[in-house]
Amino acid sequence: MGERRIVPVVAGLGVALPPTAAQRDLWEGYFAGYYGGATRSLAERIFTNSGVTTRQAVVNPLLEDLSGWSTERRMARYLVEALPLGKEAVGRALTDAGVAAGDLGLFAVCSCTGYATPGLDILLARDLGMAPDTQRLFVGHMGCYAALPGLGTVGDFVTARGRPALLLCVELTSLHVQPASARVDTQQIVAHALFSDAAAAAVVLPSRAGGYAVREVAAVTDTSTADHMTWEVTDLGFRMGLSPRVPKVLSMHVRGLVDDLLGRHDLRLSDVDGWAVHPGGPRILGVVERELGLPAEAMAVSRAILAERGNCSSPTVLLILDRLRRSARPPRRVVMLAFGPGLTLYAALLEWIPEP
Secondary structure: OOOOOOEEEEEEEEEOOOOEEEEHHHHHHHHHOOOOOOHHHHHHHHHHHOOOOEEOOOOOOOOOOOOOHHHHHHHHHHHHHHHHHHHHHHHHHHHHHHOHHHHHHHEEEEEEOOOOOOOOOHHHHHHHOOOOOOOOEEOOOOOOOOOHHHHHHHHHHHHHHHOOEEEEEEEEHHHOOOOOOOOHHHHHHHHHHHHHHEEEEEEEEEEEEEEEEEEEEEEEOHHHHHHHHHEEEEEEEEEEEEEOOOOHHHHHHHHHHHHHHHHHHOOOOOOOOOEEEEOOOOHHHHHHHHHHHOOOOHHHHHHHHHHHEEEOOOOOHHHHHHHHOOOOOOOOOEEEEEOOOOOEEEEEEEEEOOOO
């Protein structure tokens, strides 16, 4: 009889958030003056209809205007702010899983909002006391969906090596407020209205009860729409490009991706009782709900995270998973969905492994 296959299990989650600001205060105290003329009424409608009530920022524009900062200055601030946030999220995840930093075999970091060398992976490994032989991986510029290929990678490591691994996602989008422009740029307005800062970490252990087993991570990329979502490095920070056609592209692919994923495990949509869908915005959640034929309550936690936290890019699906598992009735099976440049759709199937 062959050896039993190791199953990677999300056994601990940790979240760290910078200070919160109310969406209305951000509009009235900063962005209403930032946008002038006819653009102001358009921008106010977008802010009002964003689905965001509060969000977090390491640099709150009500207190500090960095729209004219150079990229060099923003990157220096990135390191100052990302290190303590990452350390807090990782510490909470390790405590939640009951694992010491020195036990980790792999430490993976996802971030598309800053550059630093030595990177967060090296500096946090040092500060948290990870072993010298801990392997490290830094994933940059995958954007909002990065947590899922990150989760797949650490899961594969755990399966192959039988050692614990840790995934950290840190995004500080508040560092990339762009300079005001006389040109009407709807894509920038949407980015300024939606995006937020957060850090989230997940500890993945080999075949442990009391966590979510990562059954599979899957993806589909439509390269014919590669220009629909961009993240351009400029002399004044990183500038988002976000086409209004993104929801239409998602509508073409999301049902097939989810059906194929579930079908490989002899499951149907009705077998899934938890949905962690990246809230790229209200239209994105509406498209997923419609194409999958889901009841409104299936999107309740994803919409709540959008309202309370904003679109935090890569950490967001982990924030949703953490909220789901802490609910009064945690779901048995969870499908995580996230979307980003490519256009790329990622999905993961998780299943709860109960304590014996």
